[in-house]
Amino acid sequence: MAVMKIFEIHVYRGGNWTIDSIFDDLDLALCEAERMDRGGRFSAVRVVEETFDEQTEKARTRTVFRSTKADKINAATKARVEAPLRTVAPPRRPPPRRKSSLSSQVIMAILLLSLIVAGGLGAIYLINTANGFG
Amino acid sequence: MPARGAFDPEAIPELWPWCFLIDVEARAQGRIVAAGSGHHDFHGRNPEGMSLAELPEATLLGQAVAFAGDVLERKVPASYGGNFIDIHGRDLLYRSILLPLGEDRPEHEGGRIVALLGGANCRVRDGSSAG
Numbered sequence: 001m002a003v004m005k006i007f008e009i010h011v012y013r014g015g016n017w018t019i020d021s022i023f024d025d026l027d028l029a030l031c032e033a034e035r036m037d038r039g040g041r042f043s044a045v046r047v048v049e050e051t052f053d054e055q056t057e058k059a060r061t062r063t064v065f066r067s068t069k070a071d072k073i074n075a076a077t078k079a080r081v082e083a084p085l086r087t088v089a090p091p092r093r094p095p096p097r098r099k100s101s102l103s104s105q106v107i108m109a110i111l112l113l114s115l116i117v118a119g120g121l122g123a124i125y126l127i128n129t130a131n132g133f134g
Numbered sequence: 135m136p137a138r139g140a141f142d143p144e145a146i147p148e149l150w151p152w153c154f155l156i157d158v159e160a161r162a163q164g165r166i167v168a169a170g171s172g173h174h175d176f177h178g179r180n181p182e183g184m185s186l187a188e189l190p191e192a193t194l195l196g197q198a199v200a201f202a203g204d205v206l207e208r209k210v211p212a213s214y215g216g217n218f219i220d221i222h223g224r225d226l227l228y229r230s231i232l233l234p235l236g237e238d239r240p241e242h243e244g245g246r247i248v249a250l251l252g253g254a255n256c257r258v259r260d261g262s263s264a265g
Binding site: 023 | 211214215
């Protein structure tokens, strides 16, 4: 009893995988699948190995080649993400001004008011004094 | 599936010597209807008109048509190869392919197979070409 092995080329079209051709030789199947993939007629091409054990009458399949546009796009995206970042650092922003606290603003206002009041009183005193001499 | 009427042997003069056409319509029940000169020479006779069952297994054509049933069942081209001892005792390494051809005016997509276009070549395993 022997184990039979064939290689099916599947193509993806119209939303379905369909068998395109059958080979008994992996190299030939891969060569043809790569040629078809380069041709760009199909959005995806794959090679499926089908093994049938005549003794156990069991079949087993596995994909040995797959090439899709989606894979290429994903690979390109992955390469971009994994590439070292070489972007120019953004210009350093000036440190934000520290906002003065409310208490210091009140003190400044009181001092300013005191200065104005003292100035006003001083001016009245000088006027009165000047009148007294007159 | 390509239509049988679309096939023209004169369009492939380099390949046709090792090609053949099998009529698989019910009336023909699998019969060689045309064969290139290479197969005439290799078989020592013109195989045209022979049924698949009549082709000796130990011939290139006999090996090449051995998997015709798979092609008819799956409706896809298939390529098989290997080695065998031919009727002259030579150890031959061969490679063959069968491609299904459909009706000229199919009633629906993926219609009935009416013929198989085949190609097969071989060489003696000591390295010299048998063809």
